Amino acid sequence: MPLPLTQNRRDHPTQGLRWSLLVLVFLALCLPARAQEPLARQDIFRKHQPAIESAVAKALRYLASTQAADGTYPDSYGRSVGVVSLVGMAYLSAGHTPGYGEYAEELDRCLRYVLDSQRGNGLLDKGDSGHGLMYAHNIATLFLSECSGMVDVETQDQLGPVLARATKLILEAQAVPKNENHEGGWRYKPDSRDSDLSCSGWALMALSSAKLNGAPVPDEAIQKAVAYVLKNHDREEGRFGYTDPWGHSETLTGCGLLCLELSGYHGTESTPRSGEYILKHRQHIINNAHEYYANYYNAQAMFQLGGRFWAQYGDWMYTEYLPKQQTNGSWSNGRNGGTYGTSMMVLSFTVPYRQLPIYQRDETVDELP
Known part of the structure; x- marks a missing residue:
């Protein structure tokens, strides 16, 4: 069950930034750069900070300008709960909250669309998700979990049961009998008997977020998911693959690395090798x-590693992608539409903001050199 409102994430020691948004805005506008150190603590962020803030502001305006009244978007998969949830998380990652502030209406539309999408079996499914029902469901569940505890009482009363059923479906899908190579993971449908790293990464993030939020997610479920992730890991090279340790490694190693980083594997032998692989193959x-x-996954994972890994990757990312923003504020490579690309780039650029609870960096562990 979700945490009661008196014990929501605002009371969690790592969640204060979001609920101190007005204070942060005041500091950003009124105090010298030295006083902004809690937000801009990374040298690489300070180097690009003005350009990042301008790009994020333009991107959010673009997303707001193209949103329909029901919370959906006009381009490819723009009615999928997965894409709508990515937009919602982009707003959250920049420090905006449902029900208050500049983008309250846009966030509320995203949230309402997802809340109204649940089927009787718990599946969050609305719009065109292609063949990736669980893919969209996992992202939508993560979005709901990140919103839980920061909405008004009436919305929380609706969100809590929806999130509980959505989380339960992820656990049930994991428990569907699979062969040894696929056990512990997820794929496109709730009854899939195989798994892939891409879908499983979102599922693990959703479960981890729900668990942080007080949901009864068994430790065993997290452990089985991590075990599946490791089945797709080439320990010698540091890479991760789609359904084995080798396929699509250049685009999936960040996903595998982030799963390990957020599951207590920081500083183990595998993680720096994965960071080296990402740096070597980033182009x-x-x-x-x-x-x-x-x-997106590379940025999140390298920020968790910290040190030179984030410094090198972050500098490369901002240098490479800031100039690629279009004049209307979007990013698009012509394949998935501006909504998806723009949301993912905002989520990548705002990693140092540390507003999404699931991706908070554990400050009790050292950054890797």
């Missing part, structure tokens, strides 16, 4: 069909 994601997805 290869450019113009890839899954470019924005790969960059």
